[in-house]
Amino acid sequence: MAEFLNDAKLNIERLKYFQAFEIQLCRLLGGWLAGVARWETKHELGLHIWQNSENSRDLRTRLWELRVTNPDRDVEPEVLKVIQALSLAQHDYELIAGLYLGVKKQLTKAYEAYLKSTYSVYDFPTIPILKRLIATNHEQLQWAERELALVTDKGEKKRNMQRWLRYTEEVLSAVGGIDGQGEKADLPLPPPAYSSVLPFAEAKRDERFKVQMSGMPMPDKAERLEWLVWQFANYAAEMQAAETLATMLWETEDMSWEFYFDIARHCWDEVRHSKLGETRLAELGYHVTDFPCSVGSYAWRQLFDPVIRYCALTYIIEAGSFKFKHESYQDYLAQGDTESAQAIMFDIVDETMHVRWGSKWVPKLMEHYAYTQTLEDLVEECRAITAKHSVAPAQRVAIEKELAARA
Ligand SMILES: [Fe+2]
Numbered sequence: 274m275a276e277f278l279n280d281a282k283l284n285i286e287r288l289k290y291f292q293a294f295e296i297q298l299c300r301l302l303g304g305w306l307a308g309v310a311r312w313e314t315k316h317e318l319g320l321h322i323w324q325n326s327e328n329s330r331d332l333r334t335r336l337w338e339l340r341v342t343n344p345d346r347d348v349e350p351e352v353l354k355v356i357q358a359l360s361l362a363q364h365d366y367e368l369i370a371g372l373y374l375g376v377k378k379q380l381t382k383a384y385e386a387y388l389k390s391t392y393s394v395y396d397f398p399t400i401p402i403l404k405r406l407i408a409t410n411h412e413q414l415q416w417a418e419r420e421l422a423l424v425t426d427k428g429e430k431k432r433n434m435q436r437w438l439r440y441t442e443e444v445l446s447a448v449g450g451i452d453g454q455g456e457k458a459d460l461p462l463p464p465p466a467y468s469s470v471l472p473f474a475e476a477k478r479d480e481r482f483k484v485q486m487s488g489m490p491m492p493d494k495a496e497r498l499e500w501l502v503w504q505f506a507n508y509a510a511e512m513q514a515a516e517t518l519a520t521m522l523w524e525t526e527d528m529s530w531e532f533y534f535d536i537a538r539h540c541w542d543e544v545r546h547s548k549l550g551e552t553r554l555a556e557l558g559y560h561v562t563d564f565p566c567s568v569g570s571y572a573w574r575q576l577f578d579p580v581i582r583y584c585a586l587t588y589i590i591e592a593g594s595f596k597f598k599h600e601s602y603q604d605y606l607a608q609g610d611t612e613s614a615q616a617i618m619f620d621i622v623d624e625t626m627h628v629r630w631g632s633k634w635v636p637k638l639m640e641h642y643a644y645t646q647t648l649e650d651l652v653e654e655c656r657a658i659t660a661k662h663s664v665a666p667a668q669r670v671a672i673e674k675e676l677a678a679r680a
């Protein structure tokens with residue numbers, strides 16, 4: 274990092290780099306979400322995807338006040354060089370080391386240096402924003418230290434991690450440092466034979482899970498406990514929706530900042546729905562690994578491009594789930610199961626927002642990927658694709674009912 278000078282123009286340039294790094298971290302974490310095996314790690318990365326997007330938003334809001342209408346100009350290509358270089362990691366522990374002990378640590382130090390050096394009266398509005406970001410990033414860094422100590426349990430892994438961290442630091446230095454204000458140089462070469470392993474065709478799970486392609490069969494609704502457990506095990510399986518959305522953060526390039534911001538939130542919501550299922554199962558005396566873990570929904574969606582993936586998810590799967598969810602809500606209320614009813618009501622609220630984002634972004638994605646058919650035709654194509662490929666019984670029932678109602 275170049276020496277911090279107290280200069281408004283320089284500080285604006287720095288804030289531009291910071292916001293770009295925060296949102297691009299979301300994109301690369303998204304690219305890797307499905308490829309990370311450890312369940313608890315996935316949950317944490319989902320949270321960080323959302324937190325980083327909020328960090329970026331707060332910095333951009335301040336930049337707007339500082340009269341910067343295009344915070345990405347000249348900065349995004351430099352930050353993308355770093356993110357592309359770091360996407361070549363071969364192991365999840367390398368990726369985490371590079372993004373946290375490399376990029377996040379330097380970002381956080383730069384926020385601290387900015388705070389110390391800026392005009393405490395003239396630039397006051399930046400101060401509480403950076404204080405909040407520093408607190409969030411410190412928590413993320415503490416997590417990463419614990420995580421890496423846990424997963425790099427062998428000498429070879431430790432050596433790979435240290436080599437990757439050195440490479441990360443060289444890459445950052447080549448673009449002029451985390452705030453872009455230092456001298457620039459050619460990018461270093463990655464370690465021999467390192468090439469991108471993204472995107473992941475299958476969602477990884479750790480060794481505690483019994484992985485299978487199909488979803489759990491739907492039980493008889495009269496079997497109340499079986500039904501309850503099935504429903505919340507299905508929520509736990511929504512990690513796959515998060516993993517599908519996360520792939521779009523990475524695979525869909527050159528969209529506006531707002532697209533990544535919305536998808537990051539959508540992705541985190543689905544991680545949270547998975548947690549909702551896991552938490553309710555635990556309250557009922559089960560662990561998420563007590564049930565077969567389906568990865569088929571992620572796998573079939575990866576057969577298609579991001580437009581189909583996102584349209585099938587929002588227009589068909591999410592939009593088609595409300596009737597079933599409202600019935601479940603009423604059933605749980607009637608049974609006096611307030612906890613389950615509340616879980617479902619909060620989920621309905623999130624899903625309403627997700628369907629709105631579908632209508633906002635599917636047409637834009639169609640433009641981006643040069644789709645020439647109408648939106649209606651695309652939706653029908655996605656319905657047919659979901660009917661053919663879906664491995665989730667509740668999704669199939671919803672489609673069959675929809676088609677029967679039309680006949
Ligand atoms: Fe969900």
Ligand SMILES: [Fe+2]
Pocket residue numbers: 514542543591623624627
């Ligand atoms: Fe959703």
